[in-house]
Amino acid sequence: MISFKGNHYPNDAILYAVFFYVRYSVSYRDLEEIMQERGVKVDHATLNRWVEKYAPLIAAEAKKQKRQVGTSWRMDETYIKVKGKWVYQYRAVDKQGKTVDFMLSETRDEEAATRFFEEAIGNNILPEKVVMDKSGANKAGLTNINICHFLSGCWLSFIDIIQVKYLNNIVEQDHRFIKRITKPMMGFKAFRSAAATLDGIEVAHMIRKGQLGQEDGPAYRQFIALAG
Structure with a gap:
């Protein structure tokens, strides 16, 4: 359960604001106006702090709670x-x-x-294969994982590495939602802010894809529910 200790606003109002920002292409000043129209007077700087603080925590919960994925990955x-x-x-x-x-x-x-592969495998079941482009760095990263498995005696946990010049377009198409939301933001001023915002955007995207097991509820309610 995520702690909201010390906040002077209702938890649902905070999470609604965070969800609205990461799901729709709005500025913090636009969001400030939207929240005021809903009876919550909050400045844009506070909204930014909410996103930076709570979006990564929500993302961590989403990774724990999402439905199991398949064993054939596109990276x-x-x-x-x-x-x-x-x-x-x-x-x-x-x-x-x-x-x-x-x-x-x-x-x-x-x-x-x-x-990345260490975290992805730690958060999911071991993949049987990973399809990627011709990136030498990505191949080396996954090869490092296979070497670790070999050295630890896990003979049956080798991951097939499949490289193609033009990556299977499933992951390329999936990038589009992320780019569509971030493009109007005109770039980020700090890495921490970017990472937090992208965490929230990815969670909103998983909710759209029905990965959190509450497809009948409104998306923002599914987002709020992740806080416990």
Whole structure:
């Protein structure tokens, strides 16, 4: 359960604001006006703090509670601008397009890819295969995971690595929702803010795809329910 200790606003109002920001392409000043129309007077700086604080906590809960994904993954990264520089949102989906995991990184290299695969496997069942593009860093990252399995004696847990010049478009198409929401934001001023916002966007996307087992309820209610 997420703690809201010390807040002077109702928990549902805070989470509604966070959900609205990560689900729709609005600025913090627009969201400030929207919240005031709903009887909640809050400034844009406070809204920003709510997103930075609570979106990552909601994402952590979503990763725990989401339905099990398949064992055939498609992995790729997309680009997000932070302080005028590109950073990388690592992402994986299964062959049905369900979100496996996501991670924002300042670098696009073997170390980042290894860290992503470690987290993705830790949060899900072990994949049988991962389809990726021709990136040498991504292949090296997954090879590192296989080497660890070999050294630990897990002979049956090797992951097949399939590289194709043009990545299966399932993950490319899935990037579009993320890019559509972030594009109007015109870039982020800080890595922490970008990571928190992307965490929230990814959760909203998983809810759209019915991964949290409450498809009949309103999306914002499913988001709020993740706080416990």
